[in-house]
Amino acid sequence: MSLSPLTAVSPIDGRYHNATQELSDYFSEYALIKYRVFVEIEYFITLCNKGIPQLRHFDGSLNDKLRDIYKHFSLEDAQWIKGKEKETNHDVKAVEYFLKDRFEALGLVDSLEFIHFGLTSQDINNTAIPYSWKEALTNIYIPQLNSFVTELEQLATEWATVPMLARTHGQPASPTRLGKEIKVFVERIGNQIQGLETIPYAAKFGGATGNFNAHKVAYPDTDWVAFGNMFVNETLGLQRSQTTTQIEHYDHFAAHCDALKRINTILIDLCRDVWTYISMDYFKQKITKGQIGSSAMPHKVNPIDFENAEGNLGMANALFEHLAAKLPISRLQRDLTDSTVLRNIGVPLAHTLIAIKSTIRGLKKLILNESVLKADLEQNWAVVAEAIQTILRREGYPKPYETLKELTRTNEAITQEAIAAFVDTLNVSDAVKAELKAITPWSYTGV
Structure with missing residues (x-):
């Protein structure tokens, strides 16, 4: 069978293709090859400008034509390289042969051996991959996450004054406001985005074992460390690892994975909270004509968007965990285990993207059911006990906590009338009694 959304093994390229297809520009095999071509060409241009004296006569007017090779890189070009890879059994060497073919077409026959000059494959992979990773986070992930935060901020504002019974340990607790509970997630995610953006996009560039051996032996008078720093830091906009x-060594990449995993954990927390509020009937969900919630129970409108998100976030975090734990470990100067693992870095990002989009879709379906929130508060007058005993502490009343405990630690329902009757028994002024009776579950919501 030919590959299609129906025949793909992974749901990323199958069922969820519409939600993830934009990541193909960064993490597909085609994209990896294109980014390798990009690095090789920019390296050659930089060699001509700053690195090798005998190349400084190179006609810079050809730079635009060289850059057109990666700017207009096509699927046919990628197929050419994959065909060459079958001959060479080496993916990066196939890119070098592709560029030699294109350079010859531009008449640059004398420059062919300066393509990939002094480099090992990892000088290309360990710049091309962090470059694509940076672009994917900058162009796709961060904007999508910011859209999600914006959606939360709008809901936090819309529900800012809606009183809601809080539940600690699942039990009725001091009332809060729905908007504030949403704002909790806005702050948490915002803090993690700030932390994520401080992590460098590190790259390795230094020859076969990191020492510029081949560069140094061929051109001993060139400061290759300075050249490498300039190429990686300035031309590519990454941060060159010095030793x-x-x-x-992937330490910074592991930090990215850990940061993304933390954000996903916060999103899981949100999804579970909203799922629970829906199960408590605090929220209804918009009904789309023609859609079915259950194959057997026609009345159901299931919170599938939040369930889908939670599942995909779990998948993403399992992979981020492996990437962060595995990639910084390599035997001696290098083993090949990182190579196959690196080809999967787009997978957890894809699951994350599916989850964010699913959560946004779920949030947009929510319909606040204020009558249920109010009824829940009405049925839990016991939660004002904290307020009463705190005011009694202020007044110097003896053992106020114990006094309220006697009233509230019962299986009998605590009503507004029961609270008022209790207040009447207290040895406090009429003004304080009036103050205590004015406290209600929907007004006792703090600041």
Whole structure:
């Protein structure tokens, strides 16, 4: 069978293709090859400008034509490289041969051996991959997450004054406001985004074992460390790791994975909270004509968007956990275990993207059921006990906590009338009694 959304093994490229297809520009095999071509060409141009004296005569007017190779890189170009890879059994070497073919077409026959000059494959992979990772987070992930936060902020504002019974340990607790509870997640995610954006996009660039051996032996008078820093930091906009083996040590990439995992954990927390509020009937969900919630129970409108999100976030976090734990470990100067793992870095990001979009879709379906929130508060007058005993503490009343405990630690319902009758028994002024009787579950919501 040919590959299609119906035949794909992974739901990322199958069932959820519409939600993830934009990541193909960053993490597909085609994208990886294109980013390798990009790095090789920019490296050659930089060599001509700053690195090798005998290349400084290179006609810079050809730079635009060289850059057109990656700017207009096509699927046919990628197929050419994959065909060459079958001959060479080496993916990066196939890119080098592709560029030599294109350079020859531009008449640059004398420059062919300066393509991939002095480099090992990981100088290309460990710059191309963090470059694509940076672009994917910058162009896709962060904007999508910011859209999600904006949706939460709008709901927090809309529900800012809606009183709601809080539940600690699942039990009735001091009332809160719905908007504030949503704002909790706005703050948590915002803090994590700030932390994520401080993590460098690190890259390795230094030859076969990180020492610029080949560069140094060929051109001993060139400051290759300065050249490498300039190329990676300035041209590519990454951060060059200064002391490496053959590969990047991935410590900063692991930090990215950990940060993304923390954000996903916060999103799981949100999804479970909203799911629970729906089960408590605090929220109804918009009904779409023609859609079915259950194959057997026609009345049901299930919170599937939040369930879908939770499942995908769990998948993403399992993979982020493996990436963060595995990639920083490599035997001696290099083993190949990172290579196959790196090809999967787009997978947890795809599951995360599915989840964020699903959660936004779920949030947009919510209909506040204020009558149920109010009824829940009405049925739990016991929660004002904290307020009463705190005011009694202020007044110097003896053992106020114990006094309220006697009233509230019962299986009998505590009503407004029971609270008022209790207040009448207290040895306090009429003004304080009036103050205590004015406290209600929907007014006792703090600041």
